[in-house]
Amino acid sequence: MASNDQRVSLPPSSPIRAPGNTSLLSNSKQGLQSTVFITFTVKGGAGKTEVADSLEPAITLGGATCRFIDVDDGNRGMARRVGKENVTTLDWSTSVTGAAQWVARHAPHADTMIFDLGAGIESSDLPVMAFLGSVWRLLADGGARIVICAVVSTNAPTSTFIERIARKYGDLGEVVIVCNNQDGSHEFPAEVATLPHRKLHLGNLYAGVQAVRLSRRQPLSSVISNPSQGFELASAVMARRIFDFARQPGMKDFVRPQALDRLAELSERAPKRLRFVIGTRSDATDSTIELNARLAQADAALLSPNIDDAEILARAIQYRRAYEAFATRAR
Known part of the structure; x- marks a missing residue:
């Protein structure tokens, strides 16, 4: 493509109106300009x-x-x-x-x-x-x-x-x-x-969530309103x-x-925290994201301040279980 850094010519014109409309585009009757x-x-x-x-x-x-x-x-x-x-x-x-x-x-x-x-x-x-x-x-x-x-x-x-x-x-x-x-x-x-x-x-x-989105050749509003099973x-x-x-x-x-x-x-069900990135489409299944979110919760609980040794041990066990569940998930 040849380079051209000059101002594009924008010829003057008379406004074109859609029949029965004050705006060229569809309408703005709900309060927003087209x-x-x-x-x-x-x-x-x-x-x-x-x-x-x-x-x-x-x-x-x-x-x-x-x-x-x-x-x-x-x-x-x-x-x-x-x-x-x-x-x-x-x-x-x-x-x-x-x-x-x-x-x-x-x-x-x-x-x-x-x-x-x-x-x-x-x-x-x-x-x-x-x-x-x-x-x-x-x-x-x-x-x-x-x-x-x-x-x-x-x-x-x-x-x-x-x-x-x-x-x-x-x-x-x-x-x-x-x-x-x-x-x-x-x-x-x-x-x-x-x-x-x-x-x-x-x-x-x-990237894994993006893969889910791109698997549907539809507008994004349809993808998020009607999720894939x-x-x-x-x-x-x-x-x-x-x-x-x-x-x-x-x-x-x-x-x-x-x-x-x-x-x-x-977006209500979107997890607030995840322990690992969702790198592939297989990582983006409901079951895997749930395990990922549980692991993030266990990690946050383990790192909470002002807990005694016994509670640290209990939370470490919970973290270990959550990690094993995530690591051994079906792929």
Whole structure:
């Protein structure tokens, strides 16, 4: 892809309205403005599709509707994750001439649209970028709120990526930095903290729980609302992660209270502590997570302060039994 760091041309346009609606998107009659999220990242693997996936249940579990647009022609990660029947795809060769027709066709059918772009695509001169620039301008002119999500992770440098995104698209809406704690280290590039943009944080998800999620090619809201048999606790762990993401102060503008209530309900069974990471799908079964959580409880009890020698011995025996049960679990 050829490099092009100039401002994308966003031609002026008259707002397009859905029939009988004051908003270009579906509606905002329940109190929230229609929203368009756009996920950008500087390199593959930073988690832009993960962020898009995580936004969906925070929106739809509150009763709103959502449309995914997969613009990653080289990967189609969004379509592979949630099922191709649940996304609208755009090819990199899509011409700008069809922008108005595309908006008129797709915008009236969702309260929220989530565009998942290919890594580094914002610095290319692919035809689809001019198309998207026109689409986003039409949506903004029609009353939609545009949120540009610059996704950074613990394994991806930012360099001038965020500043470049803000320079190109900042006049369309708000640039938000989404920090994806992919490896659980919280070690993001130091310059992220110095940038003035709103910041959101998406927590780490155990690899084994991620495997459970990816085994279902459905929207995440469906996965956590209707868990796979034998993986209810793993689904609760997913729900807890989205609940923590959605209840951040920076998400208040986008998430309805009903969604938070539903996410809290779905995450009730998620264990508060685990002794070992959930590394594989076999580690994510209900029985294994239960044993893992019991071992964590036994470990915490053993390390409690102000207990006498007799109690230490009793708790050590309990810990040993919990460890043996976990170590000898059926695989």
